[in-house]
Amino acid sequence: MKEENETTTYMQLMLSFAEVQKNMLRIIQQSAAEKELSIPQYSIVMTLFRCSNITQKSIGAQTFLPKSTLSQAVDGLAKEGYVIRKPMEKDRREMCLELSDSGLALAEELHLQEKGLHQLFKTASSQFTERQIKELIAAHRNISASLTKTKRQGAITCSKS
Amino acid sequence: MKEENETTTYMQLMLSFAEVQKNMLRIIQQSAAEKELSIPQYSIVMTLFRCSNITQKSIGAQTFLPKSTLSQAVDGLAKEGYVIRKPMEKDRREMCLELSDSGLALAEELHLQEKGLHQLFKTASSQFTERQIKELIAAHRNISASLTKTKRQGAITCSKS
């Protein structure tokens, strides 16, 4: 009895992550649909909102979207006028992506949306103290680190904030 | 300065969830591909592994997969002989799903797979104490609860274990 309880704690932890994940996805889906964006497009816009002027490759590393999906999603965003794509002088294979004014406005709307992920998460976080949140973040980072450990993969960070 | 730090803690927390999520998805994708399953199929098998003899609707509620995707995924699993589908006597609209012997074997393989999600998560969890894990689970549940609060949606639980 007791033994069984213990063996399943890690499963419960895993499931609790899955549950949060499921909710996040649902919320994103709704926000994205409202703005006529696909989920990859939502991710791209929000990634650029956090740190603009980065390459597609960098977005790919952060969002873990396959290049073809990314390329098509960016293409759509560019056609809608949300994103500006210009080749870097330093290396003309790379495309430097940037939010246009309307793209920035869109991102801000999404960020401030009452029922958007950011605001809902802000509310959800308010039940914890700053200290607790930092502990959660640290724990999550350790879990991510452990999950990536076995894999051969470089870490990717945003250029800085 | 200080103010800015505080306003972004919840964003960091959100991103730390996204990061774990990204890793989980990558791992699942790999496991699934190895067994020639789609991701929905992987989810279904693992859900049935945790609690068998449930309806498609119940799986849908737990996995948040759209019914059409679910139906097709289950169909594939049934054709491969992993899942047995039989209508319930009580209500013949509902299909009762159950893992076959080979389905159960498959689920156990996935569960014990060295680089599968379950084992990697078990390893990742081992850096924490039981108490810490339980705190994490509780925190995650509270976050999920908060994220669902605004939405009109019933809670779904597995029949029990």
Add this chain to the structure above:
DNA sequence: TTTTAATCGTTCCAAATGGAACTATCTATT
């Protein structure tokens, strides 16, 4: 009882997705 409304799952099909091959550009080697 008959009619109406709701619900579970399936089918259909337009759209999104993602692996593989390709193009253009850059880097390293001979």
Add this chain to the structure above:
DNA sequence: AATAGATAGTTCCATTTGGAACGATTAAAA
């Protein structure tokens, strides 16, 4: 400098996905 190899992004296309309409069955209302 010329050649080979690597890399960012694009294009192609087969597969997957998921919303909407549908069929079958049950529950509720008339």
